[in-house]
Amino acid sequence: MSATEANILPSAPDSRVMAHRLSPWCFCRAKRALDVLCSITLILATLPLMAIVAMLIKSTSPGPALFRQRRLGKNGGRFQLLKFRTMLHGRRALGLGLTRHGDPRVTRVGRLLRKWKLDELPQLFNVLCGEMSLVGPRPDLPKYFQGLRAEQRLVLSLSPGMTGAASLRFRNEEMLLAEVTPEQLESFYVNTLLPQKIELELEYARGASMFSDATMLLRTAAALLH
Numbered sequence: 579m580s581a582t583e584a585n586i587l588p589s590a591p592d593s594r595v596m597a598h599r600l601s602p603w604c605f606c607r608a609k610r611a612l613d614v615l616c617s618i619t620l621i622l623a624t625l626p627l628m629a630i631v632a633m634l635i636k637s638t639s640p641g642p643a644l645f646r647q648r649r650l651g652k653n654g655g656r657f658q659l660l661k662f663r664t665m666l667h668g669r670r671a672l673g674l675g676l677t678r679h680g681d682p683r684v685t686r687v688g689r690l691l692r693k694w695k696l697d698e699l700p701q702l703f704n705v706l707c708g709e710m711s712l713v714g715p716r717p718d719l720p721k722y723f724q725g726l727r728a729e730q731r732l733v734l735s736l737s738p739g740m741t742g743a744a745s746l747r748f749r750n751e752e753m754l755l756a757e758v759t760p761e762q763l764e765s766f767y768v769n770t771l772l773p774q775k776i777e778l779e780l781e782y783a784r785g786a787s788m789f790s791d792a793t794m795l796l797r798t799a800a801a802l803l804h
Contacts, residue, residue: 601786604714604736608788613712617705628699631662631691639685641667644700649717652737657709659717660700664688675719676763679756692752695802701740713791714739715779722768726776733776736783741798743782744775749801 603609632643645663648656665683677684684692691697704710710717717738726734739745748754748771758766782790 600783603786604783613705617702621702634687638687650720654734662697664691664697679752711737711739713794730776743778
């Protein structure tokens with residue numbers, strides 16, 4: 579991390595304050611054990627599907643099957659988020675870190691992967707490695723967290739998740755962003771959308787439990803099949 583990055587990123591809240599404001603479930607070993615058990619099971623179950631997806635990506639557009647991007651994780655740490663590549667590779671894919679509906683950078687196969695959230699499957703390995711949880715706030719680019727208020731910084735104490743309260747609420751985020759002009763896109767995201775997502779995740783984390791996480795996973799599966 580560069581000195582500039584270290585200066586602009588908010589620090590995670592004091593652990594003693596954190597313990598009194600969020601559910602103990604968010605930080606207990608049982609949640610981590612559930613993540614490991616479920617991620618191993620899901621990896622084994624979806625390996626054939628992941629192999630097919632990787633071959634489709636490689637055969638329809640030049641570039642690697644996997645996309646790696648540095649995201650902000652628990653306590654402000656950095657990790658490499660894994661996804662199946664859904665955009666053009668190389669300079670043609672450069673641009674904003676946000677994707678709107680109809681983005682010309684997204685490939686034909688990529689549109690299908692995004693619709694069914696199949697591009698997120700490699701993140702099961704992030705979960706297995708302890709960089710993510712099954713349920714938690716979605717990991718975002720570090721630059722979007724530069725202006726967090728003290729109360730919002732509490733979200734950095736949580737392990738980022740594959741799904742969560744904000745993920746379900748804003749499942750069609752790309753459609754919402756498509757209504758914003760490109761010039762206002764990042765400003766809208768940082769000042770309007772991101773604060774709403776953080777509040778949803780903190781509200782969920784205050785009452786989180788094994789039951790609520792299981793319910794969240796079932797709701798996510800139901801939304802994908804809807």
